[in-house]
Amino acid sequence: MATAFLPVFLFVLAGLATSLGMLSMGWAFGPARKGRVKEMPYESGMDPIHDARRRFDVRFHLVAIAFVLFDVELLFLYPWAVANRHPEGIDAAVAKAGALNVDYSRMLVFGEVMVFLAILALGFVYVWRKGVFQWR
Amino acid sequence: MIPSITDWHSFFFYLFATVTCVFALAVLFATNIVRMAFYLIISLGASAGLFILAGAEFLGVMQLMIYVGGTLVLLVFGVMLTAQERFISMKTRGGEWVMAAIVGGALLVLLVQTAFSIDDWTAPRADLSAVSAIETQTATRLGLGLLGIRPDQAEEADPVLRQGMSGYLLLFEIVSVHLLVVLIGAAYLARSKRVTSLARAAEMRR
Amino acid sequence: MTAAAYFVLLERWIAAWVQDRRGPNRVGIPLTKVRLFGLGQPLADGLKFIFKEEFTPAHVNRGLFVLAPIAILAAALAVFAVIPFGSVIPGETIRGWLGEESDRPIELIAAPGVNVALLYVFALSSIGVYGVILGGWASNNKYSFLGMLRSSAQLIAYEIPLGLGILGVVAATGSLELDVIIEQQAQTGVWFAFAQPLGLIVFVVAAFAEAARLPFDLPEAEQELIGGYHTEYAGMKLLLFLVAEFLHMITAAFLIVILFAGGWHFWGLTDPGFWGVSEVNWPIALARIAVLMTKIFLVILFFMMVRWSWPRFRFDQLMNLAWKVMLPLGMVNLVAVAVFEELRKSFEVSDWLLVPMAWAVCLAGWLAVAYAAPLTSDNRPRRGLQPYRVDTQI
Numbered sequence: 001m002a003t004a005f006l007p008v009f010l011f012v013l014a015g016l017a018t019s020l021g022m023l024s025m026g027w028a029f030g031p032a033r034k035g036r037v038k039e040m041p042y043e044s045g046m047d048p049i050h051d052a053r054r055r056f057d058v059r060f061h062l063v064a065i066a067f068v069l070f071d072v073e074l075l076f077l078y079p080w081a082v083a084n085r086h087p088e089g090i091d092a093a094v095a096k097a098g099a100l101n102v103d104y105s106r107m108l109v110f111g112e113v114m115v116f117l118a119i120l121a122l123g124f125v126y127v128w129r130k131g132v133f134q135w136r
Numbered sequence: 137m138i139p140s141i142t143d144w145h146s147f148f149f150y151l152f153a154t155v156t157c158v159f160a161l162a163v164l165f166a167t168n169i170v171r172m173a174f175y176l177i178i179s180l181g182a183s184a185g186l187f188i189l190a191g192a193e194f195l196g197v198m199q200l201m202i203y204v205g206g207t208l209v210l211l212v213f214g215v216m217l218t219a220q221e222r223f224i225s226m227k228t229r230g231g232e233w234v235m236a237a238i239v240g241g242a243l244l245v246l247l248v249q250t251a252f253s254i255d256d257w258t259a260p261r262a263d264l265s266a267v268s269a270i271e272t273q274t275a276t277r278l279g280l281g282l283l284g285i286r287p288d289q290a291e292e293a294d295p296v297l298r299q300g301m302s303g304y305l306l307l308f309e310i311v312s313v314h315l316l317v318v319l320i321g322a323a324y325l326a327r328s329k330r331v332t333s334l335a336r337a338a339e340m341r342r
Numbered sequence: 343m344t345a346a347a348y349f350v351l352l353e354r355w356i357a358a359w360v361q362d363r364r365g366p367n368r369v370g371i372p373l374t375k376v377r378l379f380g381l382g383q384p385l386a387d388g389l390k391f392i393f394k395e396e397f398t399p400a401h402v403n404r405g406l407f408v409l410a411p412i413a414i415l416a417a418a419l420a421v422f423a424v425i426p427f428g429s430v431i432p433g434e435t436i437r438g439w440l441g442e443e444s445d446r447p448i449e450l451i452a453a454p455g456v457n458v459a460l461l462y463v464f465a466l467s468s469i470g471v472y473g474v475i476l477g478g479w480a481s482n483n484k485y486s487f488l489g490m491l492r493s494s495a496q497l498i499a500y501e502i503p504l505g506l507g508i509l510g511v512v513a514a515t516g517s518l519e520l521d522v523i524i525e526q527q528a529q530t531g532v533w534f535a536f537a538q539p540l541g542l543i544v545f546v547v548a549a550f551a552e553a554a555r556l557p558f559d560l561p562e563a564e565q566e567l568i569g570g571y572h573t574e575y576a577g578m579k580l581l582l583f584l585v586a587e588f589l590h591m592i593t594a595a596f597l598i599v600i601l602f603a604g605g606w607h608f609w610g611l612t613d614p615g616f617w618g619v620s621e622v623n624w625p626i627a628l629a630r631i632a633v634l635m636t637k638i639f640l641v642i643l644f645f646m647m648v649r650w651s652w653p654r655f656r657f658d659q660l661m662n663l664a665w666k667v668m669l670p671l672g673m674v675n676l677v678a679v680a681v682f683e684e685l686r687k688s689f690e691v692s693d694w695l696l697v698p699m700a701w702a703v704c705l706a707g708w709l710a711v712a713y714a715a716p717l718t719s720d721n722r723p724r725r726g727l728q729p730y731r732v733d734t735q736i
């Protein structure tokens with residue numbers, strides 16, 4: 001059971017409570033004066049022309065796609081990174097494999113990760129050449 | 137009385153489970169798509185808490201990172217791209233409700249049936265103290281699995297079985313090829329944009 | 343939180359010092375003439391925020407508008423659950439008061455033993471993006487909307503180099519726990535700032551961008567966007583945004599120190615063997631806390647000095663830096679770390695011998711970047727294009 005995480009959850013709740021408490025303090029002690037002009041969107045004194053929520057450039061969407069892709073890449077690299085030097089990680093597994101006569105070595109693991117990275121680097125170079133990162 | 141650790145565990149389980157379910161329903165019944173996306177964020181975030189409580193800490197945090205922090209940013213961007221006055225509100229029609237109910241109901245029946253068919257899940261463990269001793273170094277084990285060795289299978293007595301358990305190395309490499317494919321897809325999406333801006337440049341030079 | 347308030351004061355002092363003027367130095371003890379160098383300023387500011395109007399304009403999505411600052415501050419606060427504030431303190435005394443039997447040393451961390459701590463920090467920082475997105479969208483204001491788009495794109499783009507920088511450290515430690523990472527640096531004596539200089543550069547740049555500090559403070563960019571995504575916010579809600587921003591900076595400083603500058607470790611000073619004792623006693627524990635806090639203070643000072651030293655990046659430059667410079671450099675660093683680990687394990691090369699090799703990699707990376715992007719006097723994004731023709735007949 002993830003008992004180590006319980007203080008973390010409590011911390012999250014405490015963070016929420018703190019923010020709410022601060023907000024309610026301002027709400028309780030602050031004045032409340034409304035006005036028609038005060039409630040308009042701020043546009044340096046000009047009258048706003050149309051709604052602010054317009055269509056925007058698809059490039060932002062593209063940045064998000066690239067982000068998700070590389071985030072997933074990182075996700076798959078974290079387990080390797082942890083196993084790389086953890087006491088129960090690759091070294092232990094290699095030692096065990098030797099005793100059990102399973103073909104497994106550190107160089108093999110290194111090669112596997114490099115293949116993974118190389119394929120991704122290939123994709124990265126391709127995308128770069130295709131101009132995904134070009135911000136015009 | 138200070139609540140014991142199991143009490144806190146149950147408390148957070150019920151909290152997260154309630155939040156997950158309530159906001160999943162809110163996604164269903166909301167009509168404003170930005171609100172829907174937002175409810176989905178909360179629902180998925182709370183389910184990350186459920187993963188963590190179940191001992192899959194790495195998975196839980198990854199749920200936060202990839203789904204809440206990554207995929208849903210993409211989704212929210214997509215929603216905001218399209219969320220004009222005309223499209224901002226969505227009403228589900230009667231026929232769509234029926235279709236969704238059939239598909240969702242079938243999936244629910246399947247899942248419930250599977251869940252109850254696992255013996256360990258139907259009755260509480262007799263010895264609760266044994267449960268807390270579960271190995272929690274999930275990231276290390278995952279890493280070894282992805283790199284082609286299953287520590288749990290390496291202790292298999294039968295050498296024939298042992299050879300077959302080479303872990304998820306193939307999947308690991310397939311994932312990288314898959315990411316490559318998606319990157320190429322993204323490049324394709326960017327291409328049309330590039331062409332138009334080049335065309336505009338040519339037009340301006342004229 | 344209080345620390346954040348006083349860092350604001352410090353920031354204003356430094357701003358004043360850099361600009362050769364007097365900063366806030368008047369507020370002291372009320373009703374007396376004692377000024378205390380302006381130490382009362384943060385208290386007065388906080389009090390003022392409480393009595394400001396809690397104003398919500400009419401054109402916003404009320405629910406999301408209120409929720410955005412709560413989300414961003416809660417995420418910024420929750421990070422500190424897994425960040426160690428020191429090493430350990432001897433357990434006997436305190437546990438004696440509490441009447442407990444165990445004499446295990448107490449770890450100075452709110453939630454010890456969370457084995458995915460680093461990823462948790464990382465995940466929460468990606469949740470902070472939602473505060474920005476929701477706030478900007480709910481405000482229904484053009485400045486907010488533009489600021490939100492820009493800053494969310496910036497935050498997600500720089501998360502990748504941030505992750506790559508972390509990954510190098512994780513691959514060299516084999517743990518995601520922050521205290522274990524410090525422990526390892528203390529044992530070998532080689533801070534990762536020396537062992538992975540390239541990783542440090544990538545991480546620091548990404549951390550600056552994530553904290554939206556000045557060379558990358560496009561989310562606000564007062565001169566361009568009024569207030570960016572929090573243009574429409576006032577009173578306490580604005581305060582929540584501002585505090586969250588400062589907390590991000592403090593978190594970034596903690597992470598830089600813990601991951602790359604050895605945390606509480608300083609050669610000799612924090613080592614029980616150096617003082618001839620077998621385990622950590624009170625003076626050593628306090629020394630460790632002092633070392634950690636000093637380092638963090640220095641990093642924050644660095645943050646504030648950078649603010650007044652560098653002009654702001656343009657948005658296309660920002661994106662180019664993230665995707666075309668920092669991401670490749672991060673990957674180079676990762677490959678280099680993997681190779682070094684292989685050298686260490688298979689050929690038993692010592693830690694100190696790997697350091698010059700790492701610096702060689704860093705130098706090569708720097709030269710490659712310098713070669714790929716030479717100095718230029720015309721750095722407009724559309725250099726190839728002719729300027730638009732302006733029709734003067736109208």
